[in-house]
Amino acid sequence: MKQSPAFALALSVLALSAFSAQSQEFDIVISNGRVMDPETLYDGVANVGIKEGRIAKISKQPLSGTSEIDATGHVVAPGFIDTHFHWQAPLGYALGLRDGLTSSMDIEEGCAGTVIAKWYEMRKDVTQANYGCASSHEQARAMAIDGFDNEDVLVMGPAAALETRKDSGWSLGKADFDSGNEILRIIDKGLQDGALGIGSTVGYMRDGVTTREMFEVQKVGARYGRHTAVHTRFTPDDSVHENLGAQEIIANALALGAPATINHYNNPGWRLAHEIIQRLQEQGHNIWGEIYPYAAGSTALNAVFIQPENWVERLGHKFEDTLQDPITGNFYTEATYEEGVKSEPTKEILLWKMPAEDTIKWLTLKGATMASDAMFAEPLFGPWNTPFDELSNTHPRVAGARSISLRLGRENDIPLMQLLSILSYNAAKHLGDTGLKAMQERGRVQEGMIADIVVFDPATVTDNATYEQGTIPSTGFKAVIVNGTVTVQDDDLLEVFAGQPIRFEPESKPRFELVSEEAWNLKFSTGMPDVAPGIPPKGGN
Numbered sequence: 001m002k003q004s005p006a007f008a009l010a011l012s013v014l015a016l017s018a019f020s021a022q023s024q025e026f027d028i029v030i031s032n033g034r035v036m037d038p039e040t041l042y043d044g045v046a047n048v049g050i051k052e053g054r055i056a057k058i059s060k061q062p063l064s065g066t067s068e069i070d071a072t073g074h075v076v077a078p079g080f081i082d083t084h085f086h087w088q089a090p091l092g093y094a095l096g097l098r099d100g101l102t103s104s105m106d107i108e109e110g111c112a113g114t115v116i117a118k119w120y121e122m123r124k125d126v127t128q129a130n131y132g133c134a135s136s137h138e139q140a141r142a143m144a145i146d147g148f149d150n151e152d153v154l155v156m157g158p159a160a161a162l163e164t165r166k167d168s169g170w171s172l173g174k175a176d177f178d179s180g181n182e183i184l185r186i187i188d189k190g191l192q193d194g195a196l197g198i199g200s201t202v203g204y205m206r207d208g209v210t211t212r213e214m215f216e217v218q219k220v221g222a223r224y225g226r227h228t229a230v231h232t233r234f235t236p237d238d239s240v241h242e243n244l245g246a247q248e249i250i251a252n253a254l255a256l257g258a259p260a261t262i263n264h265y266n267n268p269g270w271r272l273a274h275e276i277i278q279r280l281q282e283q284g285h286n287i288w289g290e291i292y293p294y295a296a297g298s299t300a301l302n303a304v305f306i307q308p309e310n311w312v313e314r315l316g317h318k319f320e321d322t323l324q325d326p327i328t329g330n331f332y333t334e335a336t337y338e339e340g341v342k343s344e345p346t347k348e349i350l351l352w353k354m355p356a357e358d359t360i361k362w363l364t365l366k367g368a369t370m371a372s373d374a375m376f377a378e379p380l381f382g383p384w385n386t387p388f389d390e391l392s393n394t395h396p397r398v399a400g401a402r403s404i405s406l407r408l409g410r411e412n413d414i415p416l417m418q419l420l421s422i423l424s425y426n427a428a429k430h431l432g433d434t435g436l437k438a439m440q441e442r443g444r445v446q447e448g449m450i451a452d453i454v455v456f457d458p459a460t461v462t463d464n465a466t467y468e469q470g471t472i473p474s475t476g477f478k479a480v481i482v483n484g485t486v487t488v489q490d491d492d493l494l495e496v497f498a499g500q501p502i503r504f505e506p507e508s509k510p511r512f513e514l515v516s517e518e519a520w521n522l523k524f525s526t527g528m529p530d531v532a533p534g535i536p537p538k539g540g541n
Contacts, residue, residue: 024049024056024057024063024064025064025065025066026049026050026051026056026057026063026064026065026066027050027051027052027065027066027067027484028049028050028065028066028067028068028069028451028481028484028486029047029048029049029050029063029064029065029067029068029069030047030048030050030068030069030071030076030453030455030479031047031062031063031068031069031070031071031072032045032047032070032071032072033045033046033047033048033071033072033074033075033076033455034071034074034075034076034458035048035058035076035445036075036076036077036416036417036420036445037078037444037445037446038078038417038420038421038424038425038426038443038444039425039429039443039444039446040444040446041417042445042446043417044060045060046058046059046060047059047060047061047062047063048063048076048445048453049063049065050065050451050453050481050484051484052484053450053451053483053484053485054448054449054450054451054484055445055446055447055448055449055450055451055453056447057447058445058446058447067486069455069478069479069486071455071478073457073459074455074456074457074458074478075416075454075455075456075457075458076445076453076454076455077420077424077445077453077454077455077456078420078424078425078428078442078443078444078445078449078452078453078454079100079101079102079103079424079442079443079452079453079454079480079481079482080099080100080101080102080103080402080423080424080454081101081102081103081105081369081423081424081427081428081439081442081443082096082101082103082104082105082370082371082372082374082401082402082427083105083106083107083229083261083290083369083371083427083431084105084106084107084108084229084263084264084290084371084372084373084374085101085104085105085106085371085372085373085374086106086108086109086158086159086373086374086375086376087158087159087374087375087376087377087398088104088106088131088133088157088158088159089159089376089380089381089382090127090128090381090382090383090384091377091379091380091381091382091383091384091386091391092104092374092376092398093127093128093129093131093384093499094128094384094385094493095374095388095398095399095471095473096129096374096398096399097128097129097480097482097487097488097493098399098473098474098477098480098488098491098493099399099400099401099402099403099463099473099474100402100403100423100454100456100474100477100480101129101402101480102129102130102442102452102453102454102480102481102482102487103129103130103131103132103439103442103452103502104129104130104131104132105131105132105133105134105196105502106132106133106134106157106158106199107132107133107134107196107197107199107227107229107261108134108158108199108200108201108229108230108231108263108373109136109138109139109157109158109161109199109201110133110134110135110136110137110138110139110157110158110190110195110198110199111133111134111135111136111139111154111155111157111158111160111190111195112135112136112139112140112142112143112154112155112160112186112190113135113136113139113140113186113187113188113189113190113191113193113195114143114151114154114186114189114190115151115154115155116133116135116189116190116193116194116195117193117194117506118151118155119133119155119157120133120193120194120501120503122155123499123501124501125497126497127497127499128384128482128487128493128496128497128498128499129482129487129499130438130442130452130482130483130499130500130501130502131499131501131502132196132438132501132502132503133157133158133195133196133199134190134195134196134197134198134199134229135186135187135188135189135190135191135195135197135198135199136158136187136190136198136199137183137187137198137199137200137201137202137205137209137217138161138164138170138199138200138201138204138205139154139160139161139164139170139186140182140183140184140186140187141169141170141171141173141175141183141205141208141209142164142165142167142169142170143182143186144175144179144180144182144183144186145169145170145173145175145179145183145208146164146167146168146169146170146173148163148164148167148170150163156381159376159380159381161300161346162346162376162380163346165204165300165302165345165346166345166346169208170205170208171204171205171207171208171304172205172207172208173208174208174210175208175210175213177515177516177517180213180216180515181514181515183213183217184216184217184220184512184515185510185512187217187220188220188223188510188511188512189510189512191220191221191224191226191504191511192506192507192509192510192511193506194501194503194504194505194506195226195503195504196226196431196436196502196503196504197221197226197227197228197229197259197261197434198217198218198220198221198226198227198228198229199228199229200214200217200228200229200230200231201230201231202214202230202231202232202233202245203230203231203232203233203234203235203245203304203305204231204303204304204305205304206233206234206304206305207304209233211248214233214248214249214252215252215255215256216515218249218252218253218256218258218260219256219258220511220512221258221259222256222257222258223511223513224504224511225258225259225434225435226258226259226434226504227253227258227259227260227261227286227430227431227434228249228252228253228258228259228260228261229260229261229263230249230260230261230262230263231263231264232245232246232248232249232262232263232265233245233248234305235263235264235265235267235305236267236268236297236305236351236353237267237268237305237315238268238269238315239268239269239272240269242265242267242268242269242270242273243269243272243273243276246262246265246273246276246289247276249262250262250276250277250280250287253285253287254280254285259286259287259430259433259434260286260287261287261288261289261290261430262277262287262288262289262290263289263290263371263373264290264291264292264297264371264373265277265289265290265291266291266292266293266354266358266359266362267353267354268354270291270358270362273289274289274365274368277289277367277368278366278367281367286430286433286434288367288368288369288426288430289368289369290368290369290370290371291362291363291365291368291369291370291371291422292362292370292371292372292373292397292401293359293360293362293363293370293401293404293405293408294359294395294396294397294401294404295352295353295354295355295356295358295359296324296350296351296352296353296354296395296467297350297351297353297373297395298326298348298349298350298351298373298375298394298395298397299348299349299351300345300346300347300348300349301337301340301341301344301345301346301347301348301349302341302345302346306323306337306351308334308337312334319331319332319333319334319337320332320333321352322351322352322353323337323349323350323351323352324349324350324351324352324467325347325349325350326348326349326350326393326394326395326467326470327392327393329468332349348375348376348394348395350395350467359408360408360412360414363405363408363409363412363414363418363419363422364414364418365422367426368422368426369422369426369427369430370401370402370405370422370423371427372397372398372401372402373395373397374395374397374398374401375394375395375397375398376394377391377392377393377394377398377470377471378391378392379391384493385493385495388471388472388473389471391471393468393469393470393471394470394471395467395470396463396465396466396467396469396470397465398465398470398471399463399464399465399470399471399472399473399474400463400464400465400472400474401463402423402474403461403462403463403464403474403475403476404462404463405419405422405423406419406423406456406458406461406462406476407461407462407463410458410459416458424442424443425443425444426443427439427443428440428442428443428444429443435504436502436504438500438501438502438503439502450483450484451481451483451484452481452482452483453479453480453481454477454479454480454481455477455478455479455480455481456476456477456478457476457478460475460476461474461475461476461477462474462475462476473491474491475491476491477490477491478490482496482498482499483498483499483500484498485498
């Protein structure tokens with residue numbers, strides 16, 4: 001039977017396409033892995049070709065590359081994204097990478113807005129994971145109220161809190177119009193210079209930050225279309241106050257038409273918090289929340305919410321079974337707590353606050369992100385290849401948050417696609433929807449996307465960090481690829497520095513607007529006599 005010219009041409013095109021897929025030389029080929037993409041829900045054995053830092057081809061046909069990773073029996077997934085990773089330093093990135101983390105950001109504590117540009121510049125070409133930071137509400141308050149101006153400390157980013165928190169104005173001081181506008185101006189400067197959004201730890205400042213100030217802070221972010229991520233006003237607390245704190249931020253966000261993140265809502269009242277967030281997402285609002293799968297949190301010893309009058313007297317906890325020193329393993333008494341606050345007020349402690357069985361439930365939540373809230377260890381800014389057994393102890397979520405999610409999912413039959421969504425895609429989706437291009441191109445295994453990829457054994461990948469030894473790296477990763485560069489190979493971290501900045505393009509002008517009572521009166525009243533044009537004061541002409 002004679003073939004038509006059109007049919008013959010179609011066959012030729014198909015043959016040429018198949019030949020091209022097989023003969024093209026890629027930089028890296030990941031062969032025979034179970035490729036999983038949480039956005040499209042693609043799930044099948046395929047080969048992935050990487051070229052010039054991007055996913056160039058996904059094919060059932062064999063591909064040829066300069067180097068090959070045999071992923072037989074392994075999952076090929078988007079690199080994990082953590083938006084709440086405080087240890088923004090070589091050793092923090094190193095532990096995260098060994099746990100599949102390709103993009104490490106701090107959107108809660110953040111960095112002082114005045115040094116955002118310098119913070120990013122210091123990491124250029126010397127960082128192993130992708131990196132990003134928010135403009136910090138807390139550190140702006142330390143500058144405006146306490147007068148903290150040591151730039152060498154501020155440029156430490158989230159770790160600057162270890163010094164700025166030694167004073168009290170940032171936490172307890174109430175801002176007047178002058179200091180309040182300075183706080184907002186500093187935050188705005190960070191956004192102008194490309195910060196991811198605003199990070200607010202209002203839960204540590206609940207006695208100083210008024211509801212008006214919190215609204216004005218979120219308004220700064222709204223002008224840029226960026227989200228405010230918040231450790232809410234009453235976290236940790238009881239279920240009523242936890243949700244009141246979340247509702248404050250959500251109400252502000254809805255009024256302003258702005259995105260928002262409710263940080264670590266894996267606390268009392270989490271079911272209601274999740275339902276509110278889920279319903280708003282279904283209505284199209286870019287509001288999301290994060291969890292981490294651990295029963296204990298970690299915080300500073302002088303945190304306002306663990307003062308005895310709140311933690312013991314009001315909430316009914318005991319220091320003896322909730323406040324633990326991660327170094328000694330000893331629990332505090334009220335006496336040792338008082339001594340510690342005087343001698344080492346910003347010392348990290350473990351805070352036991354939730355039932356262990358809830359950790360598995362949180363991993364099933366739709367639309368949530370897993371964000372580790374990774375804390376620091378010493379040496380804080382040690383070299384990336386410092387042996388992990390030489391580090392001081394810290395919460396295991398630094399080294400194991402992603403792998404414990406995979407292990408608990410495996411042990412409790414949580415769908416793997418769900419886990420990959422909360423470990424990667426969900427964060428990329430929400431941040432991408434704020435206009436952040438770097439996240440629109442990550443969190444997915446699709447042709448054309450940036451090649452941030454993890455290759456792991458789903459049957460053996462596991463966390464090894466414990467509360468007793470919190471810096472033991474995870475295992476089970478065949479490869480962790482950052483921007484097309486293999487950075488972890490067979491659980492070993494390589495001496496490569498492929499990390500790229502996750503940030504917005506800096507802008508030439510600020511968007512800051514002065515807050516004043518007069519401006520408010522003009523906008524929100526029909527005319528108050530002392531400020532409205534055309535209405536003279538009583539007795540005037």
